[in-house]
Amino acid sequence: MRAILICLFVASAFGGVFSATPEDPPAASNTGHNRLIVLTDIEADPDDTQSLIRLFLYANEIDLEGLVATTSIHQRNRTAPESIHHVIRQYAEVHDTLSRHAPGYPDADTLSALVTTGQPVYGMAGIGEGRDTPGSDLIIAALEADDPRPLWVAAWGGPNTLAQALYTLRATRTPAEVARLTGKLRIYTISDQDDTGAWMRETFPDLFYIVSPGGYGAATWTGISHVVDGLDNTSISNDWLADNIQQGHGPFGAAYPDVAYGMEGDTPTFLNLVRNGLSDPEHPDWGGWGGRYEFYTPELSALDPDGFTGGVPVTEETRPIWTNAIDTLRPWLARPHGRAHGYGEENFTGYRATLWRWRDDIQNDFAARIDWTVSEYADANHPPIARLDHADRLTVHSGDTVALSALGSFDPDGDSLSYQWFHYREAGSFPDRIELWGADNLYARGFAAPEVGTAQTAHFILRVTDKGHPALSRYRRVIVTILPAARPRP
Incomplete structure (x- = not known):
């Protein structure tokens, strides 16, 4: 040897x-941190609160520029910005301790200033002349800012606030200016949770758009919490969450709600923006903590068109998008004797495998950062x-x-x-x-x-x-x- x-x-x-x-490794494919605006239908499902808690633990590595309360097919007639503020108040309790472990964590007042709202109506009913909102205005201002970096917009619920911003740009700017500004957009939506996603992809065919359209059963993001026979699912179990996040890990961990419908379905939207040396957000096909996606036009039959969408219509895609890619995973396992690590015997293939291959690392990193909120530097673990x-x-x-x-x-x-x-x-x-x-x-x-x-x-x-x-x-x-x-x- x-x-x-x-x-x-x-x-x-x-x-x-x-x-x-x-x-x-560079911080990102561009200079500095990645810019991010989050659109969240918080209160439609506890998982938005779960994802928001995790996001704030990485707020030193991502430049947050907006936290917009929105509607979705699951919450059609109201937005809940007050719930974002509630999580920020809990973050304020641990900010000082968290900052002892890494520089760059924004204070609670800075985060609070980012909170705004979209229309309290569903989908395309909120799009049109006179339908601008503080949320859509924020997106336009971020695109027009003197900043050469791409602007990521993560839609955890319905994306109609983004659709309204695009509508207003098209109505008030020249075609060349619209092309320049939309060319800075990087969109990652958790399925289609209203009917504006298909409209945006058809109306603005050059948009950089990551999505698993159609039924949720055919979505990459479900790999974050999907239980599969043959894999070790311990780190996504309720017991693991209780022991490593919720109980005995301070007030921010205690604020993490129990799973109701699924654990953190929205979290993959920002995981590839975390600077862990693995992903380049400009190349979704390279893969990373947020999954791997390829650029093509999916067939309608591949979109689980009869599966659960909450009621959002599933339509034929009109152009290529960044969508489901297939990986084959052979789990990497610790061994009790002899060679310390090696590969398991079974392979797992599918679009969820693009997330499964990193899932335990993702969860361990989360647990370590929760510990940062209550521990001195010498008493906590930090990544190699x-x-x-x-x-x-x-x-x-x-x-x-x-x-x-x-x-x-x-x-x-x-x-x-x-x-x-x-x-x-x-x-x-x-x-x-x-x-x-x-x-x-x-x-x-x-x-x-x-x-x-x-x-x-x-x-x-x-x-x-x-x-x-x-x-x-x-x-x-x-x-x-x-x-x-x-x-x-x-």
């Missing part, structure tokens, strides 16, 4: 690999720092030996680390699984670049996990471009 690793490192230097100085001993973009030729190394990774609390390298086949263009050499849990691994006829990409994920409690993971992504062999090989 030692000889293999030495060969790998020699090959990385002399085997035709292009690399640069190692660097830490995943680093690469090479560039995160490599170009190789077929037949080259490629070395991958996490040398330099460390933990700020001094915890021991575990490692996992894996080929995330679905995220790249090379269609086949690339097997890595060496034990599954080594910090340094490698592979032989496969034969290709045209340039292909392959994504490799480094997952670094500490042994603190709860165990926390951070990641790096290495994208390898594989070119045809530079010369004929014997």
